[in-house]
Amino acid sequence: MSQLNLCLLRWQWGCLLVCSMLYATQVSAKSMPFNLTEGVTDISQQVYDLHMTIFIICCVIGLVVFAAMFWAIIHHRKDKGAQAAQFHENTKVEIIWTAIPFVILIGMAIPATKTLIAMEDPSNADLTIQVTGSQWKWHYKYFGHDVEFYSLLASRQDQIHNQKKKRENYLLEVDYPLVLPVGKKVRFLVTSEDVIHSWWVPAFAVKKDANPGFINEAWTRINEPGIYRGQCAELCGKDHGFMPIVVIAKPQEEFDLWLAAQQQKAIEAKAEEQTMLAMSMDMDEMMQLGEQVYNKHCAACHQPNGEGLAGVFPALKGSQMVTQDVAAHIDIVVNGKSGTAMQAFAKQLTLKELAAVIGYERNAWGNNTGDVIQPAQVKAAMQQKDQ
Amino acid sequence: MSSSAQHQSSDKATNYYVPSQSIWPIVGAVGLFLMALGAAMWIADGAAQYSWLLFFGAVIIVFMLFGWFGNVITESMTGLYSAQMDRSFRQGMSWFIFSEVMFFLAFFGALFYARMIAVPWLGGAGNNGMTHELLWPEFVAHWPLVTTPDGTTTTAMPWQGLPLMNTVILLVSSVTLHYGHVSLEKGRRTETKLGLGLTVLLGIIFLVLQVEEYIHAYQEMGLTLSSGLYGNTFFLLTGFHGLHVTLGTIILFVLFCRVLKGHFTPAQHFGFQAGSWYWHFVDVVWLCLFVFVYIL
Amino acid sequence: MSTDAAINTGVSDDAHEHHDHKPSGFFARWVLTTNHKDIGSLYLLFSFAMFLTGGAMAMVIRAELFQPGLQLVEPNFFNQMTTVHGLIMVFGAVMPAFVGLANWMIPVMIGAPDMALPRMNNWSFWILPFAFSLMLMTLFMEGGGPNFGWTFYAPLSTKYSPDSTAVFVFAVHLMGISSIMGAINVIVTIVNLRAPGMTMMKLPLFVWTWLITAFLLIAVMPVLAGAVTMVLTDKYFGTSFFDAAGGGDPVMFQHIFWFFGHPEVYIMILPSFGIISAIIPTFSRKPLFGYASMVYATASIAGLSFLVWAHHMFTTGMPVAAELFFMYCTMLISVPTGVKVFNWVATMWRGSLTFEVPMLFAIAFIVLFTIGGFSGLMLAITPVDFQYHDTYFVVAHFHYVLVSGAIFSIMAASYYWLPKWTGYMYDDYLAKWHFWCSLISVNILFFPMHFLGLAGMPRRIPDYALQFANVNAVVSIGGFAFGLSQLIFLVVVIKCMRGKGERASAKPWEGAEGLEWEMPSPAPYHTHTTPPEIK
Ligand code: HEA
Numbered sequence A: 001m002s003q004l005n006l007c008l009l010r011w012q013w014g015c016l017l018v019c020s021m022l023y024a025t026q027v028s029a030k031s032m033p034f035n036l037t038e039g040v041t042d043i044s045q046q047v048y049d050l051h052m053t054i055f056i057i058c059c060v061i062g063l064v065v066f067a068a069m070f071w072a073i074i075h076h077r078k079d080k081g082a083q084a085a086q087f088h089e090n091t092k093v094e095i096i097w098t099a100i101p102f103v104i105l106i107g108m109a110i111p112a113t114k115t116l117i118a119m120e121d122p123s124n125a126d127l128t129i130q131v132t133g134s135q136w137k138w139h140y141k142y143f144g145h146d147v148e149f150y151s152l153l154a155s156r157q158d159q160i161h162n163q164k165k166k167r168e169n170y171l172l173e174v175d176y177p178l179v180l181p182v183g184k185k186v187r188f189l190v191t192s193e194d195v196i197h198s199w200w201v202p203a204f205a206v207k208k209d210a211n212p213g214f215i216n217e218a219w220t221r222i223n224e225p226g227i228y229r230g231q232c233a234e235l236c237g238k239d240h241g242f243m244p245i246v247v248i249a250k251p252q253e254e255f256d257l258w259l260a261a262q263q264q265k266a267i268e269a270k271a272e273e274q275t276m277l278a279m280s281m282d283m284d285e286m287m288q289l290g291e292q293v294y295n296k297h298c299a300a301c302h303q304p305n306g307e308g309l310a311g312v313f314p315a316l317k318g319s320q321m322v323t324q325d326v327a328a329h330i331d332i333v334v335n336g337k338s339g340t341a342m343q344a345f346a347k348q349l350t351l352k353e354l355a356a357v358i359g360y361e362r363n364a365w366g367n368n369t370g371d372v373i374q375p376a377q378v379k380a381a382m383q384q385k386d387q
Numbered sequence B: 001m002s003s004s005a006q007h008q009s010s011d012k013a014t015n016y017y018v019p020s021q022s023i024w025p026i027v028g029a030v031g032l033f034l035m036a037l038g039a040a041m042w043i044a045d046g047a048a049q050y051s052w053l054l055f056f057g058a059v060i061i062v063f064m065l066f067g068w069f070g071n072v073i074t075e076s077m078t079g080l081y082s083a084q085m086d087r088s089f090r091q092g093m094s095w096f097i098f099s100e101v102m103f104f105l106a107f108f109g110a111l112f113y114a115r116m117i118a119v120p121w122l123g124g125a126g127n128n129g130m131t132h133e134l135l136w137p138e139f140v141a142h143w144p145l146v147t148t149p150d151g152t153t154t155t156a157m158p159w160q161g162l163p164l165m166n167t168v169i170l171l172v173s174s175v176t177l178h179y180g181h182v183s184l185e186k187g188r189r190t191e192t193k194l195g196l197g198l199t200v201l202l203g204i205i206f207l208v209l210q211v212e213e214y215i216h217a218y219q220e221m222g223l224t225l226s227s228g229l230y231g232n233t234f235f236l237l238t239g240f241h242g243l244h245v246t247l248g249t250i251i252l253f254v255l256f257c258r259v260l261k262g263h264f265t266p267a268q269h270f271g272f273q274a275g276s277w278y279w280h281f282v283d284v285v286w287l288c289l290f291v292f293v294y295i296l
Numbered sequence C: 001m002s003t004d005a006a007i008n009t010g011v012s013d014d015a016h017e018h019h020d021h022k023p024s025g026f027f028a029r030w031v032l033t034t035n036h037k038d039i040g041s042l043y044l045l046f047s048f049a050m051f052l053t054g055g056a057m058a059m060v061i062r063a064e065l066f067q068p069g070l071q072l073v074e075p076n077f078f079n080q081m082t083t084v085h086g087l088i089m090v091f092g093a094v095m096p097a098f099v100g101l102a103n104w105m106i107p108v109m110i111g112a113p114d115m116a117l118p119r120m121n122n123w124s125f126w127i128l129p130f131a132f133s134l135m136l137m138t139l140f141m142e143g144g145g146p147n148f149g150w151t152f153y154a155p156l157s158t159k160y161s162p163d164s165t166a167v168f169v170f171a172v173h174l175m176g177i178s179s180i181m182g183a184i185n186v187i188v189t190i191v192n193l194r195a196p197g198m199t200m201m202k203l204p205l206f207v208w209t210w211l212i213t214a215f216l217l218i219a220v221m222p223v224l225a226g227a228v229t230m231v232l233t234d235k236y237f238g239t240s241f242f243d244a245a246g247g248g249d250p251v252m253f254q255h256i257f258w259f260f261g262h263p264e265v266y267i268m269i270l271p272s273f274g275i276i277s278a279i280i281p282t283f284s285r286k287p288l289f290g291y292a293s294m295v296y297a298t299a300s301i302a303g304l305s306f307l308v309w310a311h312h313m314f315t316t317g318m319p320v321a322a323e324l325f326f327m328y329c330t331m332l333i334s335v336p337t338g339v340k341v342f343n344w345v346a347t348m349w350r351g352s353l354t355f356e357v358p359m360l361f362a363i364a365f366i367v368l369f370t371i372g373g374f375s376g377l378m379l380a381i382t383p384v385d386f387q388y389h390d391t392y393f394v395v396a397h398f399h400y401v402l403v404s405g406a407i408f409s410i411m412a413a414s415y416y417w418l419p420k421w422t423g424y425m426y427d428d429y430l431a432k433w434h435f436w437c438s439l440i441s442v443n444i445l446f447f448p449m450h451f452l453g454l455a456g457m458p459r460r461i462p463d464y465a466l467q468f469a470n471v472n473a474v475v476s477i478g479g480f481a482f483g484l485s486q487l488i489f490l491v492v493v494i495k496c497m498r499g500k501g502e503r504a505s506a507k508p509w510e511g512a513e514g515l516e517w518e519m520p521s522p523a524p525y526h527t528h529t530t531p532p533e534i535k
């Protein structure tokens, strides 16, 4: 018995330790749920129910098995004078404990099959959205509406590096969230431009891998308006931990308004692009805008100090291309370099932003070429490429 | 390394020979290490000096093989091995061949997956209609994959001609080898030499024709290692097979030399048998290749 | 000396004393050896060194995850730590430990003089230090080591991987060669070198489980070799196996990898089953319940393991029919595994139990492995796996089966056979401390990970949202405590090896049965030079 007492004692100590640690490390106000979310869709509810069912079944089986074992541990001990029996097989018992788990498994498999088949039917959708992952951002495109945009992490580097206080939704916030209508069947066409990512929003019980070169389908029908957060769920390189997903679910009318506004914005942006061609930036403006764009879009790889990561991402500081060959520099930023992590930024940035970031790179970190790049210059380079 | 700590019992049937310390395993480990390091750095870095490391490692491995097999042959000739020992070698060899089968299976698996799943899906089959519609609208699924989704084109290797000839050659070589084997078991030395010698010759002819085929593919057909999945599977499967034929030919050649030196008896010739199993295995792989890579 | 054991070695031990000449000199003894016991010891020591190395990397991971934000390491280095931690623990710690145990115990248990192919045995071992030198070397190369997870999914491991990937590929090739040769040796030894009268159905279960494990190894290690080879050609030679543009498919990589990978995880647990099946009867003083069904269960697990690989790939977008097939097959594995668990409990039932340290670890194994198995079953349910996949729930699952499963069984085996290996009893006081500290800390370390996963924390991330902070801190503290606890084990082993402690008798465990207990402790350098007679 002494051993068991010892065991219990140690466990009490353990629990005490855990509690005190929990108390000591109270760094955030937000508390964590300890169970799977029930989510906000019928499917996610079914998944939750399934989760609870199998969990409870496992607990019960576990209790029975461990109870038998601890019964033996407590009662059939040598120091209590137990004599060992010598039986060592019993076909009947063995058949029973093969058959019972089998039956239990069938009981689990039936609802699981039903739920799975429901989940895998994306037909008759009201709205289709193409979701494209790339290192390390999501791109959303609304089919049938002229709306598409990139969605990037909104938590800032100084928060990540513990220089500023972290905001409430640290690492779970983006600049442009995906907006979806409530009560409608939304189909996602998930794919990727580079490595495999995985688009996951727990509240919808949707997790689908974004495989480059292939399109996977998934769907959801959200029951309640709200803000739902998720993360990329497949290791996709250095900043895999930094590509969250935020979905805002709005009632249909609000959604329609939002969509119309986006379409309007797209038209305006096109018009602005034209006027921008005629404009010219001075050095200060270029450097200021350039730095912003750089930190948001380029620093993840080439690092804020422009030194890159040896062997992985080239340094732009002192790079021959960046300090000399303007045409090649514009080309690689605009068109990327296929087969490498350097992606084409033509779609992601406006002409002005492109010009600014290229100009910034040519003057920052002691590159000091003195070059000022104008939107028109970038546009010209693009057109040349098209011919 | 010949001082043997040998443990014999009075009971002859269950006597088992345990060799004493040997230098060869560590030599082999160093050799493999140098080869791996050399190959890896050469590939990753492209610097030619690493190819020397690879070469040096290979030389060590050859040295080790000579030494190691030399020991085994001497031990076997001195009669240290029992029938049980022989069984160990035989079983070891069979399991080694099984592991080779699984290695080829990985590449055949890739071939089947590509033909039955990846390529059709890219062409819009299965639950991947949208893949075709949005990403590869131009692509038409077809095997052999002479036009890849990104538009690279190539030509498929026809099975008539060289491949057919090579099939015949390998099949005949299996027969000649078997003939040599049977002759050995009957103690007919001249026929053994003839059968084995012919097999080696056929192996060499096969390899020459294979090289011929590769040159033809690269220079005239535009079929290369990098021309899409057809070229990938074609070259990796036939390439690894060719590597095995090369190895097999070398093994058979060594066996040939040993027969000339009068090794092997009708009763005891494990080395011969192992070499012949290996050859037949390589032959079977070719048949699968011929059917799945060339014909179908 | 033999009491009621049904086995009679037929030889007295001192009759063979003159064979016991160990080679003199360090190099001759350890580097040139052909002795299965020396090679076994080398494997075990190597494995322990790798466990500490992989563990040190886990400590880096846990330290970085102690708090939200990036404090210690950059994300790229963090990924290298995760990857190399996984690779080292799997290929460097668990597998070599099992091969070491196989080397030491199988010939002794089946009445063989040595392994069937002793020189090759030594080759298998000596390849490993070189393979892991290559692997670890990459961490110091420009661009860093492998950072794509131990599963090295393409195209992250092809187009987007660091320059050192070729070195990683060849390191894996070397490990594969070593494992395959080791496995061939095990199979041939068991099939061909059993003492007369040692029929297959008399084999100790450790031998049986290893026989089946060795078969799995020979079947799947070559497939891994194929996978890394395709990664190599995709990255460096312009092939497009895993690139849709050339007609390939990144998901194909996962099929090939997991065709290896799933049997691999059973390679890491079947020998554990054998160990537990040896220890539980010993300390229950009662024969193992259901010997035959244990053998059949092991074989069924191995057979089924070839049909379940895609349960790691439920989110990749397979057709529903495939998802269902893999879900059903995966669930089925619970049945034979359950049989094993029930048999162990039935063995303890109405036994005469004592709780020496090997038994403590074995009992902890049964409970914690079963918990890990349950979470495995939950993961097998496809629709729910969509929520669990790639979260800490999975991390919790596999650490329960690997750390409190495989590693605990290795600890149990070490305590069980240390007296036989070294001739000295382990320090019981320290060993008990080791056990209780490990048991408690391993649960503080891995149990809360279930909650993290359910709450939505993805795996393989260096930084996380604020709500996960508390639980991660607890986990990290558990991690440090578990790491420190293993240092106690180090001390225990060193003490035994240096001959500090009580002398061990030939059969230190009252209830133990089997040939290994019929010989003196430490086991003589050469054993069973004449086959024992098995009645
Ligand atoms: C030793 C290693 C080991 C073992 C033994 C297992 C055992 C099992 N594993 Fe595990 N698994 C891993 C190692 C292991 N696993 C690893 C390393 C990964 C992650 C890889 C990676 O991505 O990096 C993984 C991941 C993994 C996944 C993928 C998760 C994901 O990524 O989404 C799944 C899904 O099905 C799974 C299932 C199972 C099942 C069903 C078992 C079963 O064998 C368990 C069977 C046991 C029991 C069920 C308990 C005892 C039984 C009873 C008491 C009988 C009665 C019970 C019932 C009828 C319920 N495992």
Ligand code: HEA
Binding pocket: C051, C052, C053, C054, C055, C056, C058, C059, C061, C062, C082, C083, C085, C086, C087, C089, C090, C093, C094, C148, C149, C150, C151, C395, C399, C402, C403, C406, C407, C445, C459, C460, C461, C462, C479, C480, C481, C482, C483, C484, C486, C487
């Ligand atoms: C058998 C295999 C095995 C073992 C034993 C372990 C042991 C441990 N693992 Fe491991 N783990 C894996 C296999 C294993 N793991 C695999 C396959 C992965 C997936 C990798 C991937 O995603 O690709 C993984 C991933 C993984 C992660 C997830 C990483 C991520 O997703 O980002 C974490 C995080 O906590 C973790 C932690 C630990 C800890 C704390 C231990 C501890 O048990 C380790 C304890 C041991 C020691 C600590 C060593 C002894 C002590 C010293 C050397 C002295 C120094 C000690 C101190 C300073 C305290 N592991």
Ligand code: CUA
Binding pocket: A133, A136, A196, A197, A198, A232, A233, A234, A235, A236, A237, A239, A240, A241, A243
């Ligand atoms: Cu994108 Cu992970």
Ligand SMILES: [Cu+2]
Binding pocket: C261, C262, C265, C308, C309, C311, C312
């Ligand atoms: Cu698995």
